[in-house]
Amino acid sequence: MSRARNESAGVALLGGAAACCVGVVVALAAWLAVAGFAPFWPTSVVEVSLRDGAVVLGERVAQFDDAQVLRTSEIERIGGAYRRLRPDDIVSTALPRDVLAIELADGRRLFARDAGDAAALLAAAGAIESDVVERVAPNALGFGSRCMLFVKRVARFVAGAPDTSNISGGVLPALIGTLTLVLLMSVLAMPLGVATAMFLHQRRGAYARALRSAIDMLAGMPAILYGVLGLGLFVHGLGARVDAWFFADRLPVPTFGSGGLLWAAATLALLTLPVVVVSVERGLAGIPASLREGSLALGATREETMWRLLLPLARPAILGGFALAIARAAGSVAPLMLVGVVKLAPALPFDAHFPYFHPSAQFMHLGFSVYDASMASPDALRGVPRAYACAALLVLIVLTLNLSALVLRNRLRARQRMLEPA
Amino acid sequence: MNAAPVSVALSARDVSLWYGARQVLDAASLDVASRCITAVVGRSGSGKSSLLRCFNRLNDEIDGARVQGSVRVGELDAYARGASLSELRRRVGMVFQRPNPFPMSVHDNVGYGLRLFGLKRGAELDDRIEAALRVAGLWDEVANRLDDSALDLSFGQQQRLVIARAIAVEPEVLLLDEPASALDLAAMLRFEELLLQLASRFAIVLVTHNMQQAARVSRWMAFLHEGRVLEFGDTDAIFTNPHRRETEDFITGRIVSGD
Amino acid sequence: MFVLLLLCAIPAYLLASAASLPFAGQSPDWARLGILFGGSLRATLCALVFAVPVGIAAALFAAHFCAPRLRGWLRAALELLEAVPTVVLGLIAFASIAPWLATHVAGVVVACVVAPCALFAWGLATRTPRRRLGWMPLWGVPLVVAALVAGVVLGAGIDGTRFVPASPWNTLLVGLVLGVATLPTVYAMADDALAALPSAQTQAALALGATRWQALVTVALPAAMSGLIAAVCMAAARCFGETMIVLMASGNTPLGGFDWLGGLRSLSAELALELPRSAPSGAAWRELLLVALLLLATTMLLHAVARVMRTRLRARQVA
Known part of the structure; x- marks a missing residue:
C-alpha cells in the first residue's frame, strides 16, 4: 500500500522533528553541565621542550588545528603569559609528577618545578605566602583528591569575591x-x-x-x-x-x-x-x-x-x-x-x-x-x-x-x- | 445467547476489553441482524459504548486498550492480523452521542468519507451527498446552504448531518452511541422515526439508556451489566419475560422512575 | 487602578517622550533606522526558518501520534528550555558554535536537507507498528543525530566559496540559536491550538475510516490553521524583540542587505548598546526612542495579528 507508506514517511518526519526538540534540550543540558563545570576540574601541568632549547611549564588551555595555547607562569599580570606553540616547535612533552601549580588571590597562576622554584616565582611575582589561595601538585593527584579539589574550587567560586578586575575569583x-x-x-x-x-x-x-x-x-x-x-x-x-x-x-x-x-x-x-x-x-x-x-x-x-x-x-x-x-x-x-x-x-x-x-x-x-x-x-x-x-x-x-x-x-x-x- | 437472526451483519464473539488493568468487557457476544435495530441497554458504566467501539476498533485509538475475542462483519474478520482498519470503518459507520460536525461546509462534511475512499469532485460525489442527505431527512433544509459551515446548523440538524455523513459511504452496519440523549421528547420521537426508516437499509446498533426508546424502536435487544451480556434476544420477549433479575430490576426501575 | 496605569505606561511613555522632544532642524537618520529594522527582520526570518517547521511538526506529532505519557514529558522538557535565560544561549552561540560554524556552513546547509530526506526515506522503507512510533521522539534522537552528522560530513566535501561567512557572528548563527530559543514558544502555542480542537471531530474522522494521518491533514490541520498562524506570529514577535542572543551572536555590525552569512545589528541590540551611553534629551536619545517605538509598533502589530487569529480559532470551535 503506497498510501500507508507515504503516511508512515510523513509521521517519521513529524517524529523526527519531535526527536529534534528532545535532542536540543538534552544537548543543551549536557553541554552546559560539561562546559559549566569543566573550568573547575584540575588539569595537568605539562612540561614542553621546544626546538630552540627552552623548556616551558604550563597548562594547556586551548587547542587549534595548527597550534596549542599554553598558559605559563603569570608573573607580571593575569592573562599575560600565554604561549602559542605549533607542533613543529615542540620537541617533547612530559608530565612531571612534582610540578606545583599555585594560584594567587588576584587570579594569577604560577607553575613551579619544586618548592625552591616556587619561592623564587612568588618573589618575582611580588606576592607573599598569604596571597596564595591554592597550592597543589596537580600531576600527582589521584582521582579522589582531584574531586576534592574540584569541590573546593566550586565552593570558592560560589562563595568567594571576585578579583579586582573580575577576570577570576568568585561570584x-x-x-x-x-x-x-x-x-x-x-x-x-x-x-x-x-x-x-x-x-x-x-x-x-x-x-x-x-x-x-x-x-x-x-x-x-x-x-x-x-x-x-x-x-x-x-x-x-x-x-x-x-x-x-x-x-x-x-x-x-x-x-x-x-x-x-x-x-x-x-x-x-x-x-x-x-x-x-x-x-x-x-x-x-x-x-x-x-x-x-x-x-x-x-x-x-x-x-x-x-x-x-x-x-x-x-x-x-x-x-x-x-x-x-x-x-x-x-x-x-x-x-x-x-x-x-x-x-x-x-x-x-x-x-x-x-x-x-x-x-x-x-x-x-x-x-x-x-x-x-x-x-x-x-x-x-x-x-x-x-x-x-x-x-x-x-x-x-x-x-x-x-x-x-x-x-x-x-x-x-x-x-x-x-x-x-x- | 440464543436466537441467531436470519441474516447476521455483524457478529461479536467473546469480546473482552481492558483499559490498562481495568477490565471493561468480559466475553461479550452479540449478533447484529441486517435491516433492523439492535438495542444495547444497561446502566451507565456497564460498557455499552466500549462494546460499540470494539465493533469498529475505535478502541485502538485509546492508549492502553486491549481487546480479545473476535468481531466479524460479513466475511471480514475485524481483528485479524493485517485487517484493514479503514475498510472495517467504512463498512461499520458510527454516530456519536453529541453531534460532531467538522469545521467545514455541509457539503464537505457529508463528502468527507467519500473523498477518503477515492471519490473526488464531480457529479457522482454531489449525487451521493444529496442521496445521503435525503435519507437523513436533511436535504430539504440544507439544499441551498450546502456551502455554509456545518457549525452554523441547529443542534438537531447537526445530528442528522452526522448521520448523513456516516451513511454516505453506505456502511453495512451503523453504530449509534446514545444519539438521542440530548434531545427533547418531540425531537426524540421524530428522531426515532428516522431511525426506523434507516433500519430498512442498514443494520443498526443503538446504544441507549432509555428503555422506552429501546422498546419502541428495536427488534433485538442486549442487556449489558458490568461488562457482560446478561441477556440477548427479542426485545418484546425480554420486556415481557426477562430471564435475569438484573434485567428485570433495570426494566422495572426505569419504568417506576418514569424516565 | 494604579497598576493598570502602570501597565499602560510603556506605549504612553514612549509616544509622549518621542513627541515631546523637538526635532530641532535635523530629521532622524531614517537610513540607519531602516538598516536596524532590516537586521531585526533578517534575524527573525532566519530564526523562524528553523523554529517553525520543527516546532509545529513536533506539536503535530505530539497531538496525534505521541504516546500520551511522553507528550507530558515533551512539554515539560520544552518548558525547561524556555526557562533557560537567553544570555546563556547567547554565550553558547558566541563562544562555542560560532568558531565551529565559521568553517561548517556548507555542512549545516547539507544537514538541513539530508536529515528530513533521511527520515522520509526511513519512513518509506519501514512501516513500524504504531505503538512504537509513539515513542519516536526518544529513540529517534540517535537517528536524527546520525542524519545530521552525515549531512555535516557530506557538506565538508563541498568547499564552495559561497559558503564562507564574512564573519563568524552572522545571521545564520543568530537564526540557529534564536530558533532554539523560540522553539518552546512555537511548540507550546501550536500544541495549545491543537489541544483546543474538540477530540470528537478527530474521533468522527477515524470512525469514518480515516487513518490518523488523514484525520490530521483533513480535519485537525485546517481547523487549527489559524492557531498555528498565531503561534508563528507570537514566535516572530519574540524573535523580533529578543536582545541578548542577537547582541552576542550577531557581531552587531549595522549592515544592510539580505546576506544570510553577513553580520547584522538589530533594533534591540542598538538599544542595549547605545542607551546606557547616551544622555537623556540629547539627539542620540531621541533617535533611540524612535528605535524603541519602531520595535514596539512591530511587536504590537504581530501580537494583534496573533490575537485576531486566535479569536478566529475560537470562533471555529464553537459548535
Missing part, C-alpha cells in the same frame, strides 16, 4: 545581587499582580476585555522595552525627582538618579506583572462558579468571598504565576543593562551601616556576568570558561527557584483535590 556579589533582585522584584510584583487579577476577575464587559487584551499584549512585549521604560521613567524621571527633593546636598552626584537595585527591581516587576496577572486570573477563572455562588448564598459579601474562598483556592495559580515571574525575571539581562547592572560592584547591597540596605546601590548580576565575561573580558581564555561557569550557576538558580515553586504548587493542588468529593 558571590553577583549571586547575591541576582537573588536580592528577584526577591525585591517579587515583593513589588506579586501583591500588585494578585490585586490586579482580583480586580479584573470581578469585572465583565468591554472595558475589562480591553484591559485583558492589553495585559496579554504587555506580557509579550520585548524585555528591552521595559528597560527603556525603566531608564526613562524610573531612573531619569522618578530618580532625578527623588534626588532633587531628598538628596539635593549630594548633587550633581546622583543617588537614585542613576541605575540601581531598586529601579532594576521595579523594572523587572513591571516586566513580570502581566505574566503574574494573566496566570492568577486564569486560576481564579478556573474556580467553579458553584463554589462562589455557594459562598454568596451563605450570606458572604463579594469581598468576603474573594478573600476567604477564592484567594486561598487560587493559591496554586498564584504560585504558578510566581514561578513564571521568577523564570522571566532571573533570566532577563537586557533590561538590567539599562538600569544599573555593573561589571564590578564588590560592595553588597546590604551592610552594617544604617539603613543596612541600600536600594540605590549598583549591583552585579550573574546573567550580566555571563555577557561581560564572554564578550568583554580582557583575558578571553579565562573569560569564556568563567562565563560558562556563571551560566551553569544561573541556570541552576533559575531552575531551582522555578521547580520549587512548581512543586509547591502541585502539592497545594493535590491537597485541594483531596478536599473535593471523588
